[in-house]
Amino acid sequence: MSVLSIEELSVAIGGPILRDVSLEIAPGEILALTGESGSGKSMTALAVMGLLPRVAGVTGRISVDGAEVTGRSEKALCALRGATMGMVFQEPMTALNPVQPIGRQVAETARLHRPLGRGEAETLARAALDRVGLSEIPLSRFPHELSGGQRQRVVIAMATVLRPKLLIADEPTTALDVTTQARILELLRRLAREEGMGLLLITHDLAVVHGLADRIAVMNRGEIVETGPTGEVFAAQRHAYTRALFAASRHRAALAPRPPGPPLLEVSKLSQSYALPRKRLFAPRPRFRALSEVGFGIRAGERVGLVGESGSGKSTLTRALLGLEAPEAGGVTLGGVPVSARATPPETRAQMQVVFQDPYGSFNPRHRVGRLVAEPFHLMPGAPKGPEREAAVAEALEAVGLSGRDAARHIHEFSGGQRQRIAIARALITRPRFIVFDEAVSALDVRVRARILDLIARLSEDYGLAYLFISHDLSVVRGITTRVLVLRRGEIVEEGPTEEVLARPRHAYTQELIAAAPVLPADLAAGEEIHAT
Amino acid sequence: MLAYALRRLVSLGLSLVVASLVIFLVVEVAPGDPASFMLGINAQPDTVAALRAELGLDLPKWQRYLAWVGGMVTGDFGMSYTYRTPVSEMVMDRLWISLPLALYALVLSTALAFPAALLAASRRGEAGDFAVMGATQLGIAVPNFWFAMLLVLLFAINLGWFSAGGFPGWEDPGAALKALTLPAVALALPQAAILARVMRSALIDILAEDFMRTARAKGLTRAQALWRHGVRNALIPVLTILGLQFSFLLAGAIIIEQVFFLPGLGRLIFQAISQRDLIVVESVVMLLVFAVILVTFLTDMAYAAVDPRLRRRA
């Protein structure tokens, strides 16, 4: 008997959200539900848990381990949740109650469903935490004392303490570093196999699916467009949407070879540290070294990548490069002129621009696009005014594939991908020679991401731009840069041509990073190439 | 935890020092010499001088400040200019009315607000929520001294359940509490309205947190999740308001005492102002400020007790 069976599930909240979704999961089986944001993946999970908003209209049947979910009373649903089915969420940093020790939170699941004393429940909680690899961590710890990966393990322990028949994991590793991701995915796989638990894994990342899932279901706009054993779906790609997703996932921008230009950006022995809170009263405040003696150079027109996990010093480096924060030691020069927090000549600053990660936080919501794009003109003493300025804005917008008329619109009228285009237009307006892309495509869906990467490659060609592309994602860096730097704990541990570093990493950390990164099988690259435009 | 407490304690001490300086300086610039005021317009200059010397008014300002502060630390608040009795005795007598009144009101307001907020938050958008929100909207708009007059009109004059004012003393605690009941209700109701609104919105914010969804995924019902995981987290903003409310209640008590003819700090301070008994004004204001700063400190400690994240921070 299957642990999860969904038959023709439709959900409407205002408009239709899910349409005729049908799924089956057998004991011990891992089913990956994949698709882009807004496709209805998470709604499906919430429907199974019976946690949809009360206004939702639901038709169809869901049963978990033979028990009906649809039409069940709230009280009866509570008896299923946590005991028969458990769920793990995306954001481990906020998924735990900050004011309760973790042991109590794990034990709560057990005590809720079984008549257990405090001691017995704690024993069960201890066992569950041991199972998820937290045997070293005492039950009395609070969530804020644990790392992101450890917190996610606690959430998994909480969901599996009673060995449920079905575990739902909604983007369980999206917020985590690659190396942590690999370990969490391995843990989920092991739990499913050893406990005979069905696992519904929701992820946008096809590479994660490939390494883990037995079967895959591809979702688009509330419908399942294709489903089958992972290998078959990967090989056949019968549905057009599946093909587009696959093509975009392994898309690499076309980078024309370019002779190295003269040196442009010089970073020499950059160091930065921050004071941490005192450990004891009157003890000296310990310092956290965010960067230690980081040095590298970028030539005119060069396309360089920087890879690092969270806490590697990426953000500190970005701020120092842009002259937003004075480093403790060392310095940055652009075209031979020093860049510093206090006195960078405007003409030098105008040579250097930035595109940030968050397409929603990068713009003042009160200004129109024209004003937003023209903001860096502030740096140019002879900046165009009036109609000339409008023409310059229109040109920049057209260069990124938007229309000059968009200048009069407000930022909230644009999608995430369009906003990243506007951010690029803003960066281009002063005709800089160097742009920092700070995780500039990390928040985007794969198909949008592929288009933005193409745009960056083309603009770099057209404008002779050099850039530093900062990302935690190796596969993105591979497709958009010719040279790569690997940053770890504030130090550059490896540097070299991108292909070479990825194919033959020398440093142990780079090797670990590459081993941990989930990959799509190489033979698929030979398949039909859909142009992601 | 200890480091956190010590840091807050140092900051508390600093606030007290600065507050005492401010009060002293403000009262010092006040026009009018207490000695000549006490003796009347026809007093002889040498009598005034003698009284000034007796009251210590002829000393340099900094010496008088130190004497005042030093005296307060040892419980000696000086002599009332008007009554020639120790200020500390006058204040202590009155404090035994104002402080119990403020605490009584705080308890009432909390007891009213918590259930109302829980009800409203757990039935957000339903009839119960609308009823609570409407009542609190009205409660905030009602001035407490007017509400007190209405209470007197209804319960004292028309129904005769309570006396319209005065205080029988603490010899009979039952009678004393009864005399404080109407004033406490008048003080508490508007504060309860504010507290209920803050707590409701804190609870609603918490309901949207990820960990509440986690709690539901464990199998907790909506109400269980709210009670076990929501309330303690919602306490953090509520504590801030509770701390602030104490100072409002103390100050509010000063006004309410006028309605019920209660011989508390409020009546003492108004009397002292009209008689230019500045040393009494100084001392009572300092005492009120001390109470507020102390409560702020206790609130900070309560934060640390509720939120483990604060205990670690030095």
Next chain:
Amino acid sequence: MIRRLAPGAALSLVFVVAALLSYLWTPYAVDGMAIADRLKAPSGAHLLGTDHFGRDILSMLMVGARTSLAVALVAVGIGMGLGVPLGLAAAARHGGWLDEVIMRGNDLVFAFPSLVIAILITAIAGPSALNAIIAIGIFNVPVFARLTRGAALALWAREFIMAARVAGKGRVRISVEHILPNVTNLLIVQGTIQFSLGILAEAGLSYVGLGAQPPVPSWGRMLADAQTMVALAPHVALMPGLAIVFSVLGLNLLGDGLRDALDPKLREVRA
């Protein structure tokens, strides 16, 4: 949206119109005593009745609204005028000495409840409407400073501020151009709340004799006068109280309505 704003806006409008109209016309003169007409219940001649001097209560309420309006408005003006720049400056130099000084100064003012400030001021300068304004206004400063600083700090961490800094803009310019416009909604909402609190505070101060002095009419003093007659003629105490309740209620409802109307999160959903 209009429906949510309407009740609050209507009540507030009645309050403002009554105050302004009183400059031109009131049903009776407020200084006209007519002992023969004292303590009359509401009737056709005196819509809200008369007080212990035979003065028309409606007329007194209209003139009293001026005092409430002026005191609360100026007090909010003082609070915003000083508090907002202080809050912006503290956020722009977060963690610096200026931030520290501003925040400690705020803590200090919070330690003196507004009534205590009023008592201190009265003790020196004697009771008056002006002193009431100062007492309430000083207490408004830290409220606006804290609110502005908190909201501004959240904005300073946003990427569009980083983008402006990369575009070479200074802290002052960013504060004025990017931060201030994005905190105005909050300030408007808080402004209506402080306005209504100002009306309550003014009424309280006048009630205990620390606010507006005779012959300036004020709602708080009308209540103080009415207190001894509450058993005899309840309407004398009822009317000024209701005037306070309705004007404060109106302003609070207006504030809530504005918060919903101006909340960018809600607007995002509609867009």
